[in-house]
Amino acid sequence: MDSNIFSVEGKVTIVTGGGTGIGEYIARRFAEAGAPVVLASRKIENLERVRDQILKDGGKAVALQCDVRKPDDVQQVVDTTVQEFGRIDVLVNNHGASFRCNILDMTPNGWNSVVGINLTGTFLFSRAAGIVMRDQGGGCIINISSTAGLHATPLMAHYGAAKAGVINFTRSLADELAPHNIRVNCIAPGPIVTEGFLEVLRARGEVPKNLGAGLVMNRWGECDEIAYPTLFLASDAASFMTGETIVIDGGGRTNLITGE
Ligand code: NAP
Numbered sequence: 001m002d003s004n005i006f007s008v009e010g011k012v013t014i015v016t017g018g019g020t021g022i023g024e025y026i027a028r029r030f031a032e033a034g035a036p037v038v039l040a041s042r043k044i045e046n047l048e049r050v051r052d053q054i055l056k057d058g059g060k061a062v063a064l065q066c067d068v069r070k071p072d073d074v075q076q077v078v079d080t081t082v083q084e085f086g087r088i089d090v091l092v093n094n095h096g097a098s099f100r101c102n103i104l105d106m107t108p109n110g111w112n113s114v115v116g117i118n119l120t121g122t123f124l125f126s127r128a129a130g131i132v133m134r135d136q137g138g139g140c141i142i143n144i145s146s147t148a149g150l151h152a153t154p155l156m157a158h159y160g161a162a163k164a165g166v167i168n169f170t171r172s173l174a175d176e177l178a179p180h181n182i183r184v185n186c187i188a189p190g191p192i193v194t195e196g197f198l199e200v201l202r203a204r205g206e207v208p209k210n211l212g213a214g215l216v217m218n219r220w221g222e223c224d225e226i227a228y229p230t231l232f233l234a235s236d237a238a239s240f241m242t243g244e245t246i247v248i249d250g251g252g253r254t255n256l257i258t259g260e
Contacts, residue, residue, distance in 0.1 A: 023092070069121055190220075
């Protein structure tokens, strides 16, 4: 066996939303594996904290403020990455946001905001980084969707629709970019313990007492349980995978809130 087949060493990697939660773990694991990492999101203080930790541990990292809904912000991250590191090997579209609301109470602004971040942001980043990848002869894009994109998602219809869009967009993008040696895959996590997701639930006082109730594995996932499969998708071990969505939900099943 080629012992380097699972390596991402030296692969220049952009992680959106790399300052918190799942994105922070993805960024740290890529950096530990020898990938120069670019962290991009709105809250620069979170990005700088993760960047400083990576630098302290001997890795390479840059923190760039960016709202994925703004094409100029996205282009600036892509341009700066190329200036700093000369290329873009991996893009992880990990950014995401939501709030819980009935469809009949939802404002067009609220809908557009959630779809704009989760879906349009993924399009904007994939387009900007995809052009660089095409011109350099290849690359890899990994989109973080959600099991919310696979089935009805009460009180998060905007999020579910956007994440379903990310899964479909992954397939179209994979198809169009395969001739350019760019692989595009997706991960659909089930419930993962992050402050971000707990905040969405707390906002309506809905954090269940037993987080794992009703789930096949009787627990929520940990951030590393998404980070390591992301490393795999970026490595040459996944060289014949494109357009695919990997569901990582501990066996699945359930209403996230009631556990039923
Ligand atoms: P999180 O910590 O809240 O992560 C979301 C990240 O997205 C934040 O770092 C945030 O950074 C960034 N972001 C939000 N809006 C943005 C914008 N307009 N521009 C740039 N960045 C933006 O929550 P998480 O649970 O780790 O979520 C990470 C990803 O996993 C998301 O795509 C989420 O939908 C998905 N996911 C999570 C779960 C779960 O149970 N935790 C389940 C399925 C899927 P800033 O605030 O600094 O912008």
